[in-house]
Amino acid sequence: MNAKKTPSPRELQLLALIVTERNGREIAKLFQKETGQRLPYGTVYATLKLMEEAGWVSAKDELRDRDRRWVRLFRITGAGTKALNRGREFYRDLADFNPTEEEPANVVVEGGRA
Amino acid sequence: MSGRWQYELALHRHKEAVRATLFDLKRPWPDALREFRGVHRAFVNEVTVLQASASLDLEDTDGSPVVGGEPRPTLSWLFDPLGYIRFFLSRRDRRTLDLVREDLREDLREMIAEGRTHRVFILLVIWWRSLREFVPIVWTGVRRLLPVLRRLWGPSSD
Numbered sequence: 103m104n105a106k107k108t109p110s111p112r113e114l115q116l117l118a119l120i121v122t123e124r125n126g127r128e129i130a131k132l133f134q135k136e137t138g139q140r141l142p143y144g145t146v147y148a149t150l151k152l153m154e155e156a157g158w159v160s161a162k163d164e165l166r167d168r169d170r171r172w173v174r175l176f177r178i179t180g181a182g183t184k185a186l187n188r189g190r191e192f193y194r195d196l197a198d199f200n201p202t203e204e205e206p207a208n209v210v211v212e213g214g215r216a
Numbered sequence: 217m218s219g220r221w222q223y224e225l226a227l228h229r230h231k232e233a234v235r236a237t238l239f240d241l242k243r244p245w246p247d248a249l250r251e252f253r254g255v256h257r258a259f260v261n262e263v264t265v266l267q268a269s270a271s272l273d274l275e276d277t278d279g280s281p282v283v284g285g286e287p288r289p290t291l292s293w294l295f296d297p298l299g300y301i302r303f304f305l306s307r308r309d310r311r312t313l314d315l316v317r318e319d320l321r322e323d324l325r326e327m328i329a330e331g332r333t334h335r336v337f338i339l340l341v342i343w344w345r346s347l348r349e350f351v352p353i354v355w356t357g358v359r360r361l362l363p364v365l366r367r368l369w370g371p372s373s374d
Binding site: 126127130142143144145147148151152171173174 | 308312315316318319320322323348349350351352353355356
C-alpha cells in the first residue's frame with residue numbers, strides 16, 4: 103500500500119481510533135460504540151496490517167497482566183497522523199464540493215441528448 | 217542456550233532436511249521418504265524433550281506447527297473452527313488469524329459469563345462468528361493476489 107495515498111473512509115475511522123494505543127478487540131468495540139456498526143475482528147486486523155505495511159501504524163505484542171494473554175497493541179505513527187489529516191481534508195473538501203449554482207441551460211452531450 | 221533458541225535451531229534443521237529429502241526431485245522417492253521419516257522423528261523427540269524440560273513455552277510463539285503432522289479435528293477443534301484453516305495459511309496470516317481466534321474466545325467467555333447466550337446455542341454462535349471472521353482474512357489474501365493475477369492474465373501491452 104502506498105504511504106502517500108489518501109486513506110479510505112474505513113482506514114480513516116480506524117486511524118482515528120488508535121491515536122491512543124489499543125488492541126484489536128478494543129478497537130472493534132469502540133468502533134461499534136461510536137458508529138453502531140459491528141466490525142469483524144478479521145477486518146480490523148487485516149486493515150491494520152495493510153496500514154502497518156504502509157507505515158501508518160506501529161504494532162507491538164505485549165503480555166497483558168490481567169489474564170496473562172499476549173495481545174497486539176496498535177498505535178498511529180507520524181506518517182499515519184499525516185495520512186489522517188490528509189484524509190480528513192480530502193473528505194471535508196468532498197463534502198464541501200458544490201457545483202456552480204447556475205447550471206448551464208442546455209448542455210449538448212456527445213450523442214445528441216441534452 | 218534458551219529453549220526458544222534450541223527450538224528455532226531444531227526447526228531450521230528440520231526445514232533443511234525437508235528440502236534435502238522430500239524436495240530433492242533427483243532422489244528416489246522411497247529413499248527420500250524413509251530418510252525424512254527418521255529426521256522428522258528426531259525433530260519431534262527433540263521438541264518433546266525441550267517441552268518436558270519446561271524450557272520451551274510454545275504458547276507465545278507465532279504458532280508454527282510444533283511437531284508437524286496433520287491437524288486432527290478433536291472436540292476442542294469443534295469449538296474453534298478457525299483452527300482448521302490455520303495450517304493452510306501463510307505465517308503472516310496465521311498470526312492475524314490467531315489474534316482473531318483469541319478475541320473471539322474472549323467474546324465467548326464474556327457472553328457465557330454475562331448469560332447473553334444459552335449454552336445450547338454456543339456452538340452455533342461460535343461457527344457463525346468464525347465464518348464471519350474468516351471472510352475478511354480470505355479477502356485480504358485475494359487482494360494480495362489480484363495484482364499477480366492481473367499481470368498473468370491481464371491484457372498484454374503488445
